Amino acid sequence: MGTLVLLRHGESVWNAKGLFTGWVDVDLSATGEDEARRGGELLKDAGVTPDILHTSLLKRAIRTANLALDAADLHWLPVERSWRLNERHYGALQGKDKAQTREEYGEEQFMIWRRSYDTPPPPIADDDPYSQAADTRYAQLPSELRPRTECLKDVLDRALPYWYDAIVPDLAAGKTVLVAAHGNSLRALVKHLDGISDADIAGLNIPTGIPLMYDLDDDFHPRNPGGTYLDPEAAKAAIEAVANQGKK
Numbered sequence: 001m002g003t004l005v006l007l008r009h010g011e012s013v014w015n016a017k018g019l020f021t022g023w024v025d026v027d028l029s030a031t032g033e034d035e036a037r038r039g040g041e042l043l044k045d046a047g048v049t050p051d052i053l054h055t056s057l058l059k060r061a062i063r064t065a066n067l068a069l070d071a072a073d074l075h076w077l078p079v080e081r082s083w084r085l086n087e088r089h090y091g092a093l094q095g096k097d098k099a100q101t102r103e104e105y106g107e108e109q110f111m112i113w114r115r116s117y118d119t120p121p122p123p124i125a126d127d128d129p130y131s132q133a134a135d136t137r138y139a140q141l142p143s144e145l146r147p148r149t150e151c152l153k154d155v156l157d158r159a160l161p162y163w164y165d166a167i168v169p170d171l172a173a174g175k176t177v178l179v180a181a182h183g184n185s186l187r188a189l190v191k192h193l194d195g196i197s198d199a200d201i202a203g204l205n206i207p208t209g210i211p212l213m214y215d216l217d218d219d220f221h222p223r224n225p226g227g228t229y230l231d232p233e234a235a236k237a238a239i240e241a242v243a244n245q246g247k248k
């Protein structure tokens with residue numbers, strides 16, 4: 001019943017610096033641009049041709065998709081964008097150095113903030129330089145929907161309506177759907193798709209720039225549980241690197 005391809009954006013300039021990013025709209029690094037182009041080449045080489053693209057409203061995901069589609073010669077692809085695919089809002093941690101945060105608060109608290117399912121970081125103040133309170137792209141969002149922090153459960157709660165209302169209808173039409181998003185918004189989707197428990201999702205990390213393909217059955221359950229990375233060797237090393245972020 002359609003094919004789903006999940007693509008985390010290429011390395012961002014803040015991924016490279018080891019900073020918590022969340023909804024801060026940072027660009028790709030030069031490495032991230034290369035990863036994005038490589039992601040498009042992997043799609044092309046595997047003969048995977050998306051029919052539609054869904055992205056977040058953040059430029060690292062949008063530019064990754066553009067560079068990948070450029071490499072795959074698919075510039076014309078129809079596109080839909082939604083804040084519901086945005087990265088998890090990292091609250092007051094946005095803009096903070098991951099290694100320093102780990103040192104200051106200890107490994108346990110650091111990992112609770114990064115990977116617990118239902119404990120969000122402290123909320124960000126509206127006058128914080130890294131707040132999105134005044135960002136016009138979210139102006140139509142009712143204030144109760146505009147996050148000031150989020151845990152993974154909050155991300156899943158706001159991503160699922162988009163999954164059912166926008167992505168599932170494309171899959172039901174037999175389309176190959178490309179979703180360009182983020183480490184944690186994709187972890188939320190993978191948790192849902194693979195039925196991963198609240199505890200086990202802590203151990204799942206998504207690498208930058210490597211397409212993860214799901215072949216779905218009529219109930220939108222994966223025929224290939226866990227999905228298939230189009231470059232499994234590179235994915236293994238990159239997953240390890242994400243897991244170790246914040247460790248000097």
Ligand code: DG2
Pocket residue numbers: 008012015019020021022023087090114181182183184242245
């Ligand atoms: C990263 C994820 O998001 O960080 O917000 O810092 O995928 O948009 O680069 P992304 C961030 P971790 O949760 O892996 O620390």
